[in-house]
Amino acid sequence: MSVLDVSRFPIVRFSTMPGDVAATETWISELEQLLQRDEPFALVYPPLPQPMPEPSPDQAAARKTFVLWFKRNREPFRALCKALVMTAEKEEELPLYEGMLPALNAMYQVPVELACGDDAADQHALSHLAS
Numbered sequence: 001m002s003v004l005d006v007s008r009f010p011i012v013r014f015s016t017m018p019g020d021v022a023a024t025e026t027w028i029s030e031l032e033q034l035l036q037r038d039e040p041f042a043l044v045y046p047p048l049p050q051p052m053p054e055p056s057p058d059q060a061a062a063r064k065t066f067v068l069w070f071k072r073n074r075e076p077f078r079a080l081c082k083a084l085v086m087t088a089e090k091e092e093e094l095p096l097y098e099g100m101l102p103a104l105n106a107m108y109q110v111p112v113e114l115a116c117g118d119d120a121a122d123q124h125a126l127s128h129l130a131s
Contacts, residue, residue: 003027004034010041011125017046024062028069035076042083042125044118047093067107074109083111083128087121 003026005015012034018024034041055063070077084104086097097114104112111128115121 001026002030004030006030006034009037010039010129011044011122012041013044014046017048018062018066020058021062021065024065028066031069031073031077035073035080038080040080040082040129042085042129043081044085044121044125045087047087047089048097070107078109081108081110082131083113083125084108085113085115085121085124087118088114088116091116 001023002015003018003023005013016023018027086100086104088094088097094114094116101112101114113124113128115124
């Protein structure tokens with residue numbers, strides 16, 4: 001099962017959020033293929049479950065797998081990823097996401113935006129790709 005939807009490249013959407021080590025390994029493989037394209041892109045996250053559940057041990061292992069990969073691949077990622085866009089389903093959910101921004105900015109070191117709905121997320125992504 002694919003984790004990333006590249007059908008609208010350079011806008012890249014998560015078709016599903018990886019929740020275990022196997023899905024995270026698929027995500028990493030797809031990110032590596034994306035980086036090999038050597039073309040700018042914007043990564044759009046789907047709405048996250050609210051409230052955010054505590055991670056299971058498998059989710060924690062998956063997160064560690066990704067973080068270790070990302071530490072080795074931060075520079076190529078930053079060179080090509082022009083923005084991360086977090087998508088909320090409703091405007092009243094946006095404040096729940098705002099607390100995540102500092103950690104995401106620190107980790108990814110690319111612009112991180114919040115958007116309400118897919119159309120707004122696409123607009124944010126395209127504006128960063130155009131600059």
